[in-house]
Amino acid sequence: MRTIEISQKLRKELQKELKPDRFDHTLGVAYTAANMAFVHGADVEKALIAGMLHDCAKCMSHDEQIKVCEKNKIDISDVERRNHSLLHAKVGMYLARTKYDIYDTEVLNAIRWHTTGREDMSLLEKIVYIADFIEPNRKPLEGMDVIRKEAFTDIDKCLAHILHDSVIYLKTIGKECDEATMDAYEYYKKFYT
Numbered sequence: 001m002r003t004i005e006i007s008q009k010l011r012k013e014l015q016k017e018l019k020p021d022r023f024d025h026t027l028g029v030a031y032t033a034a035n036m037a038f039v040h041g042a043d044v045e046k047a048l049i050a051g052m053l054h055d056c057a058k059c060m061s062h063d064e065q066i067k068v069c070e071k072n073k074i075d076i077s078d079v080e081r082r083n084h085s086l087l088h089a090k091v092g093m094y095l096a097r098t099k100y101d102i103y104d105t106e107v108l109n110a111i112r113w114h115t116t117g118r119e120d121m122s123l124l125e126k127i128v129y130i131a132d133f134i135e136p137n138r139k140p141l142e143g144m145d146v147i148r149k150e151a152f153t154d155i156d157k158c159l160a161h162i163l164h165d166s167v168i169y170l171k172t173i174g175k176e177c178d179e180a181t182m183d184a185y186e187y188y189k190k191f192y193t
């Protein structure tokens with residue numbers, strides 16, 4: 001299948017699954033990820049597919065997500081049980097494979113790690129993580145203009161910048177940080193000084 005056909009097929013399917021705002025965000029992430037792939041020499045088709053599917057489980061309730069995990073022997077951490085915004089990454093990876101027939105490990109990992117990040121991320125993982133944060137429909141947070149520029153000029157600095165701001169933000173609102181996010185923050189902080 002050609003890129004345009006895969007993209008059209010996924011777009012149709014996801015429009016049915018996602019709420020309108022989430023669908024707009026999804027397209028924003030897919031095209032931002034594709035543009036970042038142009039600049040950084042990553043696989044554009046993989047970036048597009050991973051961007052399209054990164055939030056494919058986001059419109060399921062937390063209980064439904066837990067059920068999918070329990071039924072399919074996917075581990076759920078204590079943090080994932082408490083913080084309802086995390087689990088859709090694991091469930092999304094599972095659905096990408098079983099419902100959308102995506103078997104590429106790089107794409108699946110980019111979906112899996114798009115919410116928390118992790119240490120030593122692949123280029124595609126970085127691209128989807130960052131595209132999720134900077135896509136045009138995101139409400140512009142402080143420093144967004146700088147982060148958006150870094151996304152295309154210095155990807156590790158951009159990643160470290162977002163991780164830094166996310167860790168500070170989670171501390172400010174008193175939400176616990178996933179272990180993978182802390183590991184990623186520690187691993188990349190040398191790029192953001």
Ligand SMILES: [Fe+2]
Binds near residue numbers: 055114115
């Ligand atoms: Fe997400």
Ligand SMILES: [Fe+2]
Binds near residue numbers: 029054055
């Ligand atoms: Fe997202």
